Amino acid sequence: MQSYEERLTAPRSWWFITVLVGISCGLILLPLGPLPMLGGVIGGIVLAGAVVSAYGSVRIRVVADSLVAGDARIPLSALGEAEVLEAEEARAWRTHKADPRAFMLLRAYVPTALRVRITDPEDPTPYAYLSTRHPRELAEVLAAARAL
Structure with a gap:
C-alpha cells in the first residue's frame, strides 16, 4: 500500500508577521524602559510564533486502514x-x-x-x-x- 503524508505548514509571510507582532509588543512597552521593551519583543515573537506553528502543524496522512486529517x-x-x-x-x-x-x-x-x-x-x-x-x-x- 502506498503511503501519504503532508503537513499544511503556514506560509513564510506569516512568520514575517510574527516578527512584526513582536516589534509591536516592544513598541507598546517602550515607555516602560529598554528591558520591558526587549521582553515585549521576545514575548510577542514567541507567542505569535506558537500560534502560527500550531495552526500550521496540521497533517493529512493515509495510514493502515484510515485517512487521518487533523x-x-x-x-x-x-x-x-x-x-x-x-x-x-x-x-x-x-x-x-x-x-x-x-x-x-x-x-x-x-x-x-x-x-x-x-x-x-x-x-x-x-x-x-x-x-x-x-x-x-x-x-x-x-x-x-x-x-x-
Whole structure:
C-alpha cells in the first residue's frame, strides 16, 4: 500500500508577521524602559510564533486502514470517490457550495483541495473537504488503498 503524508505548514509571510507582532509588543512597552521593551519583543515573537506553528502543524496522512486529517480519523471503508478541486472549484466548495455538515480541514492559504465522499450510512457527514497542496497524489493513494 502506498503511503501519504503532508503537513499544511503556514506560509513564510506569516512568520514575517510574527516578527512584526513582536516589534509591536516592544513598541507598546517602550515607555516602560529598554528591558520591558526587549521582553515585549521576545514575548510577542514567541507567542505569535506558537500560534502560527500550531495552526500550521496540521497533517493529512493515509495510514493502515484510515485517512487521518487533523484530529479526524476516517476509515478507508467509509470513503467514496475523491474529487480533485483546483483553485476556483476549491474556493466554491469552501464558500457557497459548502455543506454545513461536512468535515472541513480548511487552510485558506492552500489553494487546492480534495473532496472525498463519506459513504458510511450512519455518519451524517456528506463529504470531507481537505485542503492539500497535492490533491491528485492524495486521490491516487486513497483510490489504491480502497482497492486493496
